[in-house]
Amino acid sequence: MNSKADEIPGQSRVTILDVAAAAGVSKSTVSRILDERLPRSDSETARRVRRVAEELGYVRDVSAASLRRGNTMTVGVIVPRLTDTVMAMLYEALAKACSRTGRFAIVATTDDKPKADRLAAESLLRRGVDGLILSTAREDDDFPDELARRGVPYVLALRTDGHSLSSVGDDRLGGYLAARHLLDLGHRRIGVIAGPSYASSSRGRVEGFRQALEEAGLVADPSCIIPSTFGIESGAVAVETLMNLSPRPTAIFAVNDNTAIGALSGLTKLGLSVPQDISIVGYNDIPIVSHLPTPLTTLRVPFEQIASNALELLAGDDGSLDDRIRVSAPTLIPRKSTAPLR
Amino acid sequence: MNSKADEIPGQSRVTILDVAAAAGVSKSTVSRILDERLPRSDSETARRVRRVAEELGYVRDVSAASLRRGNTMTVGVIVPRLTDTVMAMLYEALAKACSRTGRFAIVATTDDKPKADRLAAESLLRRGVDGLILSTAREDDDFPDELARRGVPYVLALRTDGHSLSSVGDDRLGGYLAARHLLDLGHRRIGVIAGPSYASSSRGRVEGFRQALEEAGLVADPSCIIPSTFGIESGAVAVETLMNLSPRPTAIFAVNDNTAIGALSGLTKLGLSVPQDISIVGYNDIPIVSHLPTPLTTLRVPFEQIASNALELLAGDDGSLDDRIRVSAPTLIPRKSTAPLR
DNA sequence: ATCGTTTATGGGAACGTTCCCACTATCGTT
DNA sequence: AACGATAGTGGGAACGTTCCCATAAACGAT
Numbered sequence: 239m240n241s242k243a244d245e246i247p248g249q250s251r252v253t254i255l256d257v258a259a260a261a262g263v264s265k266s267t268v269s270r271i272l273d274e275r276l277p278r279s280d281s282e283t284a285r286r287v288r289r290v291a292e293e294l295g296y297v298r299d300v301s302a303a304s305l306r307r308g309n310t311m312t313v314g315v316i317v318p319r320l321t322d323t324v325m326a327m328l329y330e331a332l333a334k335a336c337s338r339t340g341r342f343a344i345v346a347t348t349d350d351k352p353k354a355d356r357l358a359a360e361s362l363l364r365r366g367v368d369g370l371i372l373s374t375a376r377e378d379d380d381f382p383d384e385l386a387r388r389g390v391p392y393v394l395a396l397r398t399d400g401h402s403l404s405s406v407g408d409d410r411l412g413g414y415l416a417a418r419h420l421l422d423l424g425h426r427r428i429g430v431i432a433g434p435s436y437a438s439s440s441r442g443r444v445e446g447f448r449q450a451l452e453e454a455g456l457v458a459d460p461s462c463i464i465p466s467t468f469g470i471e472s473g474a475v476a477v478e479t480l481m482n483l484s485p486r487p488t489a490i491f492a493v494n495d496n497t498a499i500g501a502l503s504g505l506t507k508l509g510l511s512v513p514q515d516i517s518i519v520g521y522n523d524i525p526i527v528s529h530l531p532t533p534l535t536t537l538r539v540p541f542e543q544i545a546s547n548a549l550e551l552l553a554g555d556d557g558s559l560d561d562r563i564r565v566s567a568p569t570l571i572p573r574k575s576t577a578p579l580r
Numbered sequence: 581m582n583s584k585a586d587e588i589p590g591q592s593r594v595t596i597l598d599v600a601a602a603a604g605v606s607k608s609t610v611s612r613i614l615d616e617r618l619p620r621s622d623s624e625t626a627r628r629v630r631r632v633a634e635e636l637g638y639v640r641d642v643s644a645a646s647l648r649r650g651n652t653m654t655v656g657v658i659v660p661r662l663t664d665t666v667m668a669m670l671y672e673a674l675a676k677a678c679s680r681t682g683r684f685a686i687v688a689t690t691d692d693k694p695k696a697d698r699l700a701a702e703s704l705l706r707r708g709v710d711g712l713i714l715s716t717a718r719e720d721d722d723f724p725d726e727l728a729r730r731g732v733p734y735v736l737a738l739r740t741d742g743h744s745l746s747s748v749g750d751d752r753l754g755g756y757l758a759a760r761h762l763l764d765l766g767h768r769r770i771g772v773i774a775g776p777s778y779a780s781s782s783r784g785r786v787e788g789f790r791q792a793l794e795e796a797g798l799v800a801d802p803s804c805i806i807p808s809t810f811g812i813e814s815g816a817v818a819v820e821t822l823m824n825l826s827p828r829p830t831a832i833f834a835v836n837d838n839t840a841i842g843a844l845s846g847l848t849k850l851g852l853s854v855p856q857d858i859s860i861v862g863y864n865d866i867p868i869v870s871h872l873p874t875p876l877t878t879l880r881v882p883f884e885q886i887a888s889n890a891l892e893l894l895a896g897d898d899g900s901l902d903d904r905i906r907v908s909a910p911t912l913i914p915r916k917s918t919a920p921l922r
Numbered sequence: 923a924t925c926g927t928t929t930a931t932g933g934g935a936a937c938g939t940t941c942c943c944a945c946t947a948t949c950g951t952t
Numbered sequence: 953a954a955c956g957a958t959a960g961t962g963g964g965a966a967c968g969t970t971c972c973c974a975t976a977a978a979c980g981a982t
Contacts, residue, residue, distance in 0.1 A: 253938060264962040269940060281960085300708045301652065302938035304643035305967050321669055321867060326662040330689060342707055344686045347672060365684055366642045470871040499871065506873035525663060526868070529812040529841065531848035595968060606932040611970060625930085644968035647937050 252296045261290040272298065274340060304366065311341045313552065314362030314370045318350040322468070323524040324494065328373060328396060331545035339549070341368075348374055355381055363390065369552045375399045376436040393551045395544060397438045403554075404563045405547035409439050412537045412568040413446025416491045416519045419535070419570055421454050424579035425489040425517060429480035430463040431473055431501060433493030440468075440493045443521065447491055462487055466497055473500025474507075481508055488579055489517040495524045498534055502575075513577035523571055533573035540566045594638045603632040614640065616682060646708065653683045655894065656704030656712045660692040664810070665866040666836065670715060670738060673887035681891070683710075690716055697723055705732065711894045717741050718778040735893045737886060739780045745896075746905045747889035751781050754879045754910040755788025758833045758861045761877070761912055763796050766921035767831040767859060771822035772805040773815055773843060775835030782810075782835045785863065789833055804829060808839055815842025816849075823850055830921055831859040837866045840876055844917075855919035865913055875915035882908045 254272075258265040263283060271279060271287045278284075304310040315332055317325040333343040346362050348354035355374045359381075362370060369391035375382060375398060382402045385392045398404035420428050430447060433440025448458045464479050466472040473492055477500070480487055492498035498520030505512060512518055512532050520527055520536035527534035547564040596614075600607045605625060613621060613629045620626075646652040657674055659667040675685040688704050690696035697716045701723075704712060711733035717724060717740060724744045727734045740746035762770050772789060775782025790800045806821050808814040815834055819842070822829055834840035840862030847854060854860055854874050862869055862878035869876035889906040 251938090254940095255938085265939085266941085266962055266964095267960085270961090273940085279960095283960090297706055299647065299938050300706065301643045301646035302967090303940075305641070305647055305969085306938080306940040308940095308967075310643065319668075320662055320672055321665050323663050323665065323668075326665075326668050330662055333687075333689070337703070342686070342703070344684070345675075347675070361679070361684070364639055364642065470868060474871065499868065503871050503873045526812060526841065529816065529845050531845045531873070593968090596970095597968085607969085608932055608934095608971085609930080612931090615970085621930095623930085641968050644937090645970075647939085648968080648970040650937075650970095 251299070252294045253299075254296070257287065257291045257294060257296050260294060261287045263287060309368045310366045312365070312367045313341055313343050313549070314359070314365070314367035315343050315345045316355055316358045316362070316370065316372045316374055317345060317347055318374055319347050320345065322496070323526070324396075324496075324522050325373060327522075327524065327541045328545065331541040332371060332395075332548065335542070335545040335549050339553075341549075343371075350374070352376065352379065355379075359385070359390075369393070371395050371548050371552065373397060375402075375404075375438065377438070377441075378436055391552055393548045395548045398563055400438070401562070403551045405544050405551060406439070406563065406565055407539045407544060408565045408567045409442025410446035410449070412521060412539075413443035413448075413491070414450045415446075415568070415570045416443075416521070416537060417447040417450030419572065419576065420489045420491065420517060420519060421450065423489070423517065423576060426456065426579075427459070427485060427487045427489075428462065429477075429483075429487035429490045430458075431466050431476040431480075431490060431492040431497045432463050433466055433468060433497070435465060437468075443491075443493055466493065468494055468496055470496045470500040470503075473497030473502075474504035475500075477501040477504035478508075481505075481510070487516070489519070489576070491519045493521060495520040495522045495527050495534065495536055498536070498575075499527070499530070502530070502532065502534075512575050514580075517576040517579075519576060521568075528571075528573065532575050535573045535576040536571055537568040538571050539568045593641070594636045595641075596638070599629065599633045599636060599638050602636060603629045605629060651710045652708045654707070654709045655683055655685050655891070656701070656707070656709035657685050657687045658697055658700045658704070658712065658714045658716055659687060659689055660716055661689050662687065664838070665868070666738075666838075666864050667715065669864075669866065669883045670887065673883040674713060674737075674890065677884070677887045677891050681895075683891075685713075692716070694718070694721065697721075701727070701732075711735070713737050713890050713894065715739060717744075717746075717780065719780070719783075720778055733894060735890045737890045740905055742780070743904070745893045747886050747893060748781070748905065748907055749881045749886060750907045750909045751784025752788035752791070754863060754881075755785035755790075755833070756792045757788075757910070757912045758785075758863070758879060759789040759792030761914065761918065762831045762833065762859060762861065763792065765831075765859065765918060768798065768921075769801070769827060769829045769831075770804065771819075771825075771829035771832045772800075773808050773818040773822075773832060773834040773839045774805050775808055775810060775839070777807060779810075785833075785835055808835065810836055810838055812838045812842040812845075815839030815844075816846035817842075819843040819846035820850075823847075823852070829858070831861070831918070833861045835863060837862040837864045837869045837876065837878055840878070840917075841869070841872070844872070844874065844876075854917050856922075859918040859921075861918060863910075870913075870915065874917050877915045877918040878913055879910040880913050881910045 254265050254268050258268045271284045320326050329345055336343045346358035348358050372394050373396045375394045382399050394402050394404040398406050432444050451458045464476040466476045520534045523536045523538040543566045596607050596610050600610045610629055613626045662668050671687055678685040688700035690700050714736050715738045717736045724741050736744050736746040740748050774786050793800045806818040808818045862876045865878045865880040885908045
C-alpha cells in the first residue's frame, strides 16, 4: 500500500533527507558528497551515498539550491530572433558551451526592435540569470552601459560597442578576405551590400573590405556601397541599385548570407546568372548556403569559439581581464558563386 | 558610508521584508498584493505597496518563490535543432504564448539522435520545468509513454504518437491541398520527397497526397515516392532518383521546405528549370522560401495556433480533455515554383 | 444592540538546500 | 606520549518566499 507515494504522478519528491536517512548519514554529508563543485570523493561513504541517491531517484531541487547558493547557474542570451539561422547557431553554440560547465542557457528575443532588448533583459533577470549575453548591441544604444551601472554581469557577442566585454568575430579580417578573394579573381569593380551602420559587425566587414581594396591600389567607389538591413529582402533591393550603376560591378560582397541570398534572387530576376555574369560572396556560412543551386562562397565564423570566449569573459573577474574584446578569425570557404572575371 | 550595500554590483538585494518595512505593513500583506495570480486589489494599501516596491526596485526572487510554490512557471521545449528554421519558428511561437501567461519557455536540442530526447528531458527536468513540449516524437520510440508512466506532464507538438496529448498541423490536409494544387494545374505524374517514416508529420502529408490522387481516379506510383530525411541534402539526392524515372514526373511535392530547397538545387544541377520544366511544392513556409530566385509554393503552418494549443493541453487537467489531439489547418501559398503543365 | 459573516492583516512555519561552526577521529611530528 | 594539524561529520541557521492559521476590523442582518 505504499503506492500512493511511489506511483501517483509527482507525489512527494525525494529530498536530501530521504537520501541521508537511507544512507545512514546526515544531510550535510549528503549535500557535500553530491556537490559537483567540490573535488569528487571516492571514500566508502561517498560511494554509498551516491548509490543510494541513484536508487531513490534523487534529483536536486534547483530552486532550493539556487536560493541558498545565491546563483542559478543560468545564463541569459538575447538575440534578435532565432529564425535567423546565424542567431540560432550562436545560441546553440552557447548552450553547448554552457552545458560543459554545468550551466544552462535560456534565450529571449527582441525582434530587432531598438528598445526590446531592455524588456528581454528584464524578463531574463527576473528569471534569475547570473549573467547576460547580448548579440543586439547597437551603435546608437547605451543599454550595455546601463547594465554596467546596475552591476549586471554581461558580455556582448558578435557585435561590440567597443568597450564592454565582448566576444566577436574578426569582421575586418572577414571583409578583407572576401575582398582579396574577389580581387585575386580579377574583379576590380565590386559592389557591397553593407548591412546596417548601427552594427559593429557590418561596419567592420566593410572596413576590412575597403582596406583590401586600398592595399591593391584601388579606391572603393562610395556609390558601390549600399546600406541594408540583415534581412533577405534587403539584399534583393540593394542588388537592384547596384545593377543600375554604370559600369556595373562584376562582383558583390554581401554583409551576410541572408542578403547574399536576397541578392541571388534579385540577380535571377534581372536575368543575370551567378557566377557567369557576376560573382558573389556571403558571410557566416549558414547551413543552407552550401546547398543552394549555386553554392555560395562565404566566410565561416567560429561560433563555438565565440561562444566559449563569451562565457569565459562572463565568468572572469571582470576587472582583472586585460583582453576585454576577444576576436575570433573567420575562414573563407570558396564555392561556386565566385569565378574569375571574364 | 552606505555605499557598499547600495552601489557595489549586486550587493544585498531588496527583499519582500524591505518593501514591507518601507510600506509599514507585514511581509504577508506585500506577498499577497504582489501575487499576480490573485485578483488585483486597488485598495489604498495595495497602491502604496506597489509604489514602494517599484521605488525600491524590488523584484521577486524566482528561486524562493518556486521553492515555496512548488512550481517554476517554466516550460521545457525539446526540438531536434534550432538551426532548422521550422523548429525556431515553433519555439518562438511557444515562447510568445508562454509569456502571455507569465510563463517562460526554455529549450534543449537533441540533434535528432534517437536517444538524445531522454537526455534533453532529464536536463530540463533537473532544471525544474513544470512540463515538457516535445517535437521529436518518433514512431519507433516509446519515450512519451515513459514520461507518462513517470507522471511528467507533457504534450507533443508537430508530430504525434497517436495517443499522447498532441498539438499538430493537419498534415493530411496539407498533403491533400498540395496534391490538389498540382492536379488542378494539370500534372498527373507527381514525385514525392516523402520524409522519414518515423515522423507522423511526413506520413500524414504523404497520406493526404495519396488520397487526393485517388479521389482524382489516379494511383500513386510507389516508385515516385522517395523516402528522405528532413534535411536539404536529402532533397537533392531524392530528386536525382526521381529524375531518373521514366516517364519523368512533371511535378514534385516535398515533405518540407528544406528538402524542396535541396530539390531546387538538384534540379538546377540537372539543367532543369522551375517551373518551366517541373513544378515543386514545399511545406512550412519558412521565411527564406518566399525570397528564393524562384519563390516556392508551399503550405503555411499556423505555428502560433499550434503553440497555444500545446500550452492549453499542458495546462489542462489531463484526463478531463476529450480532444487529446488538436489539429490546426495549413494554408496553401501559391508562388512561382508551380505552373500549369505544358 | 448583538450576532454571524465577510474581509484585511500579521505571525510563524514550511519549502529543500547550502554553509557555518563545533565536534570527534586520525595522523604525523617532535 | 603529547601535541597540533587535518579530515570528516552532524546540528542548526539561513536563503526569500508563500501559505496556513489566528486575530482584528468592518459589515449587514436580525
